[in-house]
Amino acid sequence: MPHLIAINLASEPFTKRRPVILGALVAGLALVALLVLQIHLIVTERRQMAEAREAVAHAEAELRKLALEQGQLESFLRQPENAEVLDRNLLLNALIMRKAISWTVLFADLEKTMPHNVKLISIRPEVTPQNQISLQMMVGAQSSEPVLQLLKNLESSPLFGPSSVQNWLPPSQSEPLYRYRVNVVYGQKL
Template sequence: MKIPINLASQPFRRGRAMLVASLAVSLLLVGTLGVLISLANADSKQLLDVRKEVSQLDAQIRKVAAAQAQQDALLRQPANADVLERSVFINSLLLRKGISWTRILADMEKVLPYNVRILQIHPTLNAANQVLLDMTVGSEHQDEVIQFLEALEQSPLFGSVLEHTSQPPTQSEPLYRNHVSVIYAQKL
């Protein structure tokens, strides 16, 4: 048997390396596709579990909201209105009583310069149950009051300062007087 080989018209090609590389890339792509499919399935199962948990939590929220509405309706009945008002009043008194003068003055001492005087201080609770200090401070020089206000703002215990009024010294009152308000971070 004679095999006709004409190298001039049909040159020898080295295609085996290209064929092996193509086969390896194909297998790699098929493997990657399998991994991606398994990840997609796992993700869909996880999403299904999360949706079940969310629906259970929504059901619990609806139950709690219904119970809350039922309790609110019970409290709003005319027979219970007096008890509710008294309870709110007593709770507000307890919150006011919870403001510690000792802590206020100790914390104020940390930021108060030696030459600034607190002439008046009045703590109150705002709507968000935060302690609001309404103060009148005085000093011989306005710069000292400004240092005090900056120290209040830089302290983590006090919020931003709101200055209401500023009065220069008079013949009867030799101090610069500033009326300011500041949020105090005392835990009630």
């Protein structure tokens, strides 16, 4: 069997570039796939932005329409013949809001927090503009310690908010108790 000798007559020797070409082809295909993905994401994002702009424009148009309608209603209510009805409605709403306070629940909650040796002399609930109930109470005690205990109990109770003493009066001949005017926010829901 004759022995063959491999001779390369080319001016440059043969190199195996197939793995490099294959790797470059795979990398190129991956980059093309990433490019297609990026284009798809950009198109989707633009479509969503257009929808969002349209929704914002629609909401702004609705807001302008409602503001115009509110202006018309306010001008209607400001007319002299309607102002009296509006004032009456505001008064009735305020009265209804004051009547919405449950005295039974209020006294039950105060009973839980008030020490036995503190006397409730007077109480006046008011509804604040934030729809909270503010209690203005006049309380009396033989000394200041029970009133301090009442303030601590009010502060630690989840039903009452911050409390403050507005003023106090010492005992007199007609009233043998120390009297304190206490303001506290009450947490009863209206």
